[in-house]
Amino acid sequence: MKFKSISKKILALACVVPMFAMANEGGPTLDKFDVNTHDLESLQRGAQTFANYCLSCHSAQAMRFNGLADIGIPDQQVKDNMLFAADKVTDPMKVALNPKEAKGFFGATPPDLSVIARARGADWLYTYLRSFYRDPSRPTGWNNVVFDKVGMPHVLWELQGEQHAVFKTEKNAEGQSVQVLEKLELVKAGTLTSLSGGKANTADYDQKVGDLVNFLVWMGEPHQNLREQLGYAVLLFLGILLLPFVYLLKRDYWKEIH
Ligand code: HEC
Known part of the structure; x- marks a missing residue:
């Protein structure tokens, strides 16, 4: 009897869990981005964008300015172009x-924004x-x-310029009409986007954001890059270390055959 009620509970839980999982999957779909933290030029551009546009409000306490030397930005360049809030590269x-x-x-x-x-x-x-869009109801x-x-x-x-949201009316599960976002439309071009014949070209802006995202991931x-390099070096070292033994083993095996 007891066992039955427990198994019922488990069964009920099993039904609920996939529902939560599905609920989580709802919401806006994300655009895929191929991260590349090995592209130093991209990381450098991303770091500059970060210093120019983000550091005025966000900190990145886990990162020291002179840590940017690891992606090829020398201290002097940091001093000249990036030190607004801080005084020293350290x-x-x-x-x-505040x-x-x-x-x-x-x-x-x-x-x-460190992590x-x-x-x-x-x-x-x-x-x-x-995905920012104009919304007069927001402060x-x-x-x-x-x-x-x-x-x-x-x-x-x-x-980027200005995007407007285009909504469409859909019926939800209860049969009520609800407004859902259909798409964003570029209505005013920015310095890195253009509009010609109603068609938006956003490649330059997308690249700028891509560089920034590469930097944020790095x-x-x-x-991580150093760790990967170290990993390969260790494997190579072990391989070389092993070679004489393999050779001796081979000689030993073939001794009787020759
Ligand atoms: C004018 C100030 C300001 C600037 C400049 C700014 N942000 Fe923000 N950012 C905010 C505020 C305020 C929030 C919190 C929003 C909220 O919780 O509603 C935020 C939130 C965020 C979040 C979401 C954090 C979370 O909750 O997961 C990200 C990511 C982010 N900012 C990235 C950036 C990047 C990248 C830049 C530079 C391109 C930037 N921000 C520049 C004010 C700013």
Whole structure:
């Protein structure tokens, strides 16, 4: 009797779990991004964009400015082009903005971005930074497809231009009409996008965001490249170490045959 009721509970749980999984899968689809943290030029461009457009509100405390030497940005270049909030290249990437003030401005504190790529994933970041759209009902005038009612303004809008949301009416499970987002439309070109004959070309902006996402992924795990190189070196070393033994073994085996 007891066993039966337990097995019933398990059965009931088993039915519920896949439902949650499905509920999670709903929501906007993410654009796929192929991360490449070996492309140093892309990482350098991403770092510069990060310093110019993100560091004014977000910190990246786990990253020191002189750590950028690992992706080929020398200290002098950091001094000349990136030190706004910090004074020394040995400083972490901190932020000038007071977190309490930020909360007052935007209704939310801009989080530290050191490991944001591990928390959100590259696809999410790539989609997020390309999915801001005009929304007059929001205090900043912007909303975002993957982060509804986001507190962050669209800081890259001069580059991307302006997108409008196109909604369509759909019936939900209860048969009520609901507005769902159909697509975003570029209505005003930015410095890195163009509109000709109603067709939008966003390749340059997408690349800019791609570089930034590469950098954010690299920043989440700055020693990954080194670790990979070390791994290959160790394998090579072990291989070379093994060779004489293999040779001796071979000689020993073939001794009687010759
Ligand atoms: C003007 C200030 C400001 C600037 C500049 C800014 N952000 Fe933000 N950002 C915010 C605020 C505020 C939030 C919190 C939004 C919320 O919780 O509603 C945020 C949230 C985010 C999030 C979501 C974090 C989460 O909750 O997972 C990401 C990712 C992000 N910002 C990336 C960037 C990047 C990349 C840049 C540079 C291109 C940037 N931000 C520039 C203010 C800013």
